[in-house]
Amino acid sequence: xxxxxxxxxxxxxxxxxxxxxxxxxxxxxxxxxxxxxxxxxxxxxxxxxxxxx
Numbered sequence: 001x002x003x004x005x006x007x008x009x010x011x012x013x014x015x016x017x018x019x020x021x022x023x024x025x026x027x028x029x030x031x032x033x034x035x036x037x038x039x040x041x042x043x044x045x046x047x048x049x050x051x052x053x
Contacts, residue, residue, distance in 0.1 A: 015048070022048050 021027050021044035030042040042050075 015051070018044055018048050018051075 018029070021029070025043060025045045027044050028041055029044040029047045032040040032042070034040070
């Protein structure tokens with residue numbers, strides 16, 4: 001991978017990136033593990049819905 005591919009463009013919207021993956025309601029966005037060891041999963045669809053509240 002070239003260095004130029006790693007540089008973010010001037011205009012960037014992370015919400016647009018997340019919305020690209022919401023079509024598949026099961027695509028995992030985050031895997032959270034609490035100090036107690038309990039694990040939670042959050043899909044891209046759930047992530048965007050939470051952000052929209």
